Amino acid sequence: MLEVPFWLWAAFAATVVVSLAVDLLAHRSAHVIGFKEAAAWSGLWVGLALVFGAVVFLVLGTTAGTEYTTAWLLEKSLSVDNLFVFAVIFGYFKVPRAYQHRVLFFGVIGALFFRGVFLTLGVAVVSRFTAILFVFAAILFYSTYKLLREEDDTFDPGNSFAVRLLRKVVPVRDEYAGAKFFVKEAGKRVATPLLAVVAAIEAADLIFAVDSVPAVLAVSDDAFIVYTSNAFAILGLRALYFMLSGLLDRFHYLNTGLAVILSFIGVKLILQASHKLISPAVPEIPSPISLAVIAVILATSVAFSLRLPPRGKGRGAADAEESPQDADSPGEPDPAPDTRDAGPDDPPSR
Numbered sequence: 001m002l003e004v005p006f007w008l009w010a011a012f013a014a015t016v017v018v019s020l021a022v023d024l025l026a027h028r029s030a031h032v033i034g035f036k037e038a039a040a041w042s043g044l045w046v047g048l049a050l051v052f053g054a055v056v057f058l059v060l061g062t063t064a065g066t067e068y069t070t071a072w073l074l075e076k077s078l079s080v081d082n083l084f085v086f087a088v089i090f091g092y093f094k095v096p097r098a099y100q101h102r103v104l105f106f107g108v109i110g111a112l113f114f115r116g117v118f119l120t121l122g123v124a125v126v127s128r129f130t131a132i133l134f135v136f137a138a139i140l141f142y143s144t145y146k147l148l149r150e151e152d153d154t155f156d157p158g159n160s161f162a163v164r165l166l167r168k169v170v171p172v173r174d175e176y177a178g179a180k181f182f183v184k185e186a187g188k189r190v191a192t193p194l195l196a197v198v199a200a201i202e203a204a205d206l207i208f209a210v211d212s213v214p215a216v217l218a219v220s221d222d223a224f225i226v227y228t229s230n231a232f233a234i235l236g237l238r239a240l241y242f243m244l245s246g247l248l249d250r251f252h253y254l255n256t257g258l259a260v261i262l263s264f265i266g267v268k269l270i271l272q273a274s275h276k277l278i279s280p281a282v283p284e285i286p287s288p289i290s291l292a293v294i295a296v297i298l299a300t301s302v303a304f305s306l307r308l309p310p311r312g313k314g315r316g317a318a319d320a321e322e323s324p325q326d327a328d329s330p331g332e333p334d335p336a337p338d339t340r341d342a343g344p345d346d347p348p349s350r
Contacts (some may be wrong), residue, residue, distance in 0.1 A: 030099055044239075053072065093157065107205070148256070162206075169192065171191065234242070
């Protein structure tokens with residue numbers, strides 16, 4: 001375990017708190033976030049993560065800095081799958097675009113908490129039971145199989161455990177009430193569908209943690225490295241969603257790239273466990289090589305997605321099947337959000 005000075009933990013915590021406060025104040029009035037605004041915020045979050053990484057390099061050394069950068073890039077690439085789920089959830093609950101940032105803001109706060117819990121438990125288990133790495137590798141290989149076979153579990157926002165639990169704890173009305181999570185009806189406090197959307201977002205993150213937690217523990221078993229890298233990747237997720245909204249279907253080779261990354265990390269876990277449990281002669285994959293492999297695979301999958309049509313389709317067919325949302329320019333302002341009554345029990349929009 002790294003000997004991390006207290007001031008570095010404090011600097012990380014202060015950076016996260018101040019960043020969230022600035023983000024909340026900047027978006028205190030509900031509005032549709034366009035491409036330019038989202039790109040600016042995304043650049044800010046990436047820059048902040050890289051600056052913190054430079055501090056880790058200077059304070060904790062090259063190995064720690066490389067592990068942080070690798071873990072951050074890995075989590076950033078795996079979290080792209082979350083963006084597709086966000087789109088499904090917003091479509092199912094018919095969330096007006098002006099309120100989507102508020103939902104994701106509170107979703108990020110919950111994700112930071114739960115990832116902290118899971119990663120702390122993961123580090124504790126790995127430090128005591130190295131053989132658990134074989135189990136983590138099996139989980140990643142199974143996720144690879146589902147991605148390649150396109151058999152990933154379908155996420156049903158309305159029937160997620162978190163949403164069903166929320167309905168048992170507090171009544172949920174059918175109509176939105178602006179950006180409010182709670183309103184009073186007949187003297188009773190009831191939740192709006194916006195709170196149900198936050199619950200669905202949190203449930204989705206718990207599902208994705210099954211892949212991301214074992215993957216990041218393959219890069220480092222230090223609590224500081226794994227949590228800070230995850231936190232900075234999660235903080236930039238909202239801006240990335242609004243920047244790529246409407247363009248997600250373009251990245252049709254991304255799942256293949258993520259599958260290759262997961263299988264590579266699975267091999268890395270097996271080698272790590274074998275090195276510690278079987279024989280020191282078993283080689284391990286150094287962090288610089290892991291960083292390079294992940295970066296190359298991610299860049300290649302994105303480049304192929306942008307230059308080649310989906311498999312089994314020509315360029316003309318791909319363009320002909322372009323959805324209306326994809327056809328819009330990401331920088332073009334959207335029309336005023338639809339504030340008509342729409343509840344979580346309404347059928348998903350297509």
